[in-house]
Amino acid sequence: MxxxxxxxxxxxxxxxTVSSAALVTVNEASLGVFGYTVQDVKQMTGTYQENVTVTNTGTFTAAAIANFTAFTNASGTAYSFVAGEAAVNATYQLYAVFTGAGTVGAGGVFTGTSGTFTLYALTGGVLGSPNLGFDISGNPTASANIVNVGAPGWTVTELASSNVMSYGLATGVGSESSSFKFLFDETTLTAAGKLFFIDPDPFYATVNVNGDVDDGLKALPGQYSNVTGQLSAEFTNTVPExxxxxxxxxxxxxxxxxxxxxxxxx
Missing domain, CATH: 1.20.5 (Single alpha-helices involved in coiled-coils or other helix-helix interfaces)
Known part of the structure; x- marks a missing residue:
């Protein structure tokens, strides 16, 4: 040699390499609404609604809409609008559309093999009542159709997306101990996303989505709608020491x- x-x-x-939390800085005012520069954001938290189809051949497809209502720091403390720290879910809303596919195993184990993640900001409508739903095929409504029919005027801004799901696992589905974790790599920011997520620059975060299944899903063949639960999307990264x-x-x-x-x- x-x-x-x-x-x-x-x-x-x-x-x-080291995997660690990627603390993100958010510029809420970039959306054209009243907002703050929120520093040291570790994750976004909220709830989701999902449609899942389980086949008799042991596979599944899923589509979900998540509503992120808060930013939290590394200690798990939520930033408050009342305290003048963050305006998410007060002057604008954050929604994400997820899709996934994979296999279903014994014991209610769902293993994801592919998936997508897209994050949107909604402004200009009546906050708290957007008409988010699913189309006739069970897929989340497209970004152009995320509007409130009763109160038109929503502006939908795509912020980030990924079509690389490197890990996906849900366990205990159908029981009270259900949980899931999905990793989306190669998160890409739009032009608006680069103004919203201003640090780190360049943006290199992996989105780690985890939570539980409250109700509506079983590891048996069938179509399951209105599957609900809590989730968080944590920013992590793997960088060289x-x-x-x-x-x-x-x-x-x-x-x-x-x-x-x-x-x-x-």
Whole structure:
């Protein structure tokens, strides 16, 4: 092994990554409403409504709409509009549309193999009463159709999306101990999303969605509508440790020194 390959191999062998909470800064006023700059946001919390189809061949498809009503910090404390900390669910609303597919196993275990996540902001309507629902095929209404028929005027702004679900698992479905966790990687911000999520920049968060199933779903073939529960979407990331980056830098510097020495010798 020559010096070049040895240096690179040594640095990469010692390099490692760390998964940690990605604390996000949100600029609510970018939506054109009264809002705050909310720092150190760890997760969004709220509720969801879902339609699920379970087949007799052991597979499932799902579509859900989530309503995020609060931001929380690393300690789990919600930022309050009353305290002048955040205006979410007061001057605007955050909704997400999820889709998923996978297999159903024994004991009420749902394993997701694919899925999508799209986050929207709603402004301009009567807060608390948007007409969010499902179309005739059981899918969430498209972003252009997320309006309140009784109080028109909603403006729908797409903020972020991902079509890479790297992990999906729901256990105990049909029991009181049900829980689920889904990881969406490669979250992409729209132009409006970059104004809303202003830190980190570039935005590199993985969206970790977890929660429970309150009612309406069983691990048996059939169509289940109005499945409900609580959920949170936590921002996490996997980035190289600073020491690992330094090692790679030293290795590359060593390669450069070695080359210069060889050239001088010639």
């Amino acid at each position: 020559n010096f070049k390959s040895f240096a690179i191999a040594s640095a990469l062998a010692l390099a490692s 600073p020491g690992s980056l330094a090692l790679v830098g030293l290795a590359l510097a060593g390669i450069g020194i070695s080359r210069r020495r060889k050239n001088t010798a010639k």
